[in-house]
């Protein structure tokens with residue numbers, strides 16, 4: 633079925649039964665509660681969460697998912713204690729060091745969204761080197777959202793467009809959904825098909841608000857450290873049973 637929408641608009645995708653999503657995003661929530669249930673420190677929950685990332689990344693590649701976007705740190709997570717933030721950044725460094733070879737070998741391309749420079753030169757440099765080393769890979773794109781906030785991302789796109797309008801390089805009457813989408817950090821990625829949040833919370837917490845316009849939303853009670861290959865397979869089969877309409881019938 634074809635629609636009158638522009639073909640590159642996410643909303644212009646063909647309606648029908650969903651099959652395998654091209655682009656999945658996950659709000660990886662529940663590390664703290666996983667640790668609390670075991671009377672462990674929160675850091676242990678984050679460590680277990682990093683193991684889940686490893687498994688789910690592998691499983692997503694095996695399922696032929698093109699893009700996996702993971703919410704690793706929100707622009708609001710700075711409200712946490714200094715200790716927890718240090719644990720999280722230390723873990724990112726450790727994970728990247730340990731997993732980069734595998735990521736490269738598995739054909740994964742790393743992409744970053746969010747203002748990751750706020751994590752300091754060391755980690756930012758390490759992240760950028762990993763992006764550089766994996767840029768030619770094409771099996772799966774792993775997008776990691778670090779110090780990411782969707783409202784700030786949209787505001788930056790609006791600022792960009794306003795600046796161009798004032799400079800006279802863009803006619804304000806031509807600013808449409810595509811103009812904004814093209815200025816988001818996710819520009820160039822396939823439309824978001826499936827957004828998963830673990831841990832039973834039912835909110836988006838400032839993640840991919842624009843991009844989720846027509847994504848299928850899936851909320852599961854599973855805590856992120858318990859989310860594994862089977863949980864992903866289950867999410868994919870729930871997705872496949874959805875009827876996507878994009879406003880059609």
Ligand code: IPE
Pocket residue numbers: 660661662663664665666704705706709720831
């Ligand atoms: C998600 O787990 C990890 C990050 C937000 C970085 P939480 O740390 O939010 O775990 P809960 O929600 O407290 O269980």
Ligand code: IPE
Pocket residue numbers: 659660661662703704705706709833835837
């Ligand atoms: C969202 O989880 C951010 C990440 C998973 C990185 P939070 O635990 O920070 O979200 P809230 O505070 O429960 O909304």
Ligand code: MG
Pocket residue numbers: 661662663
């Ligand atoms: Mg949480």
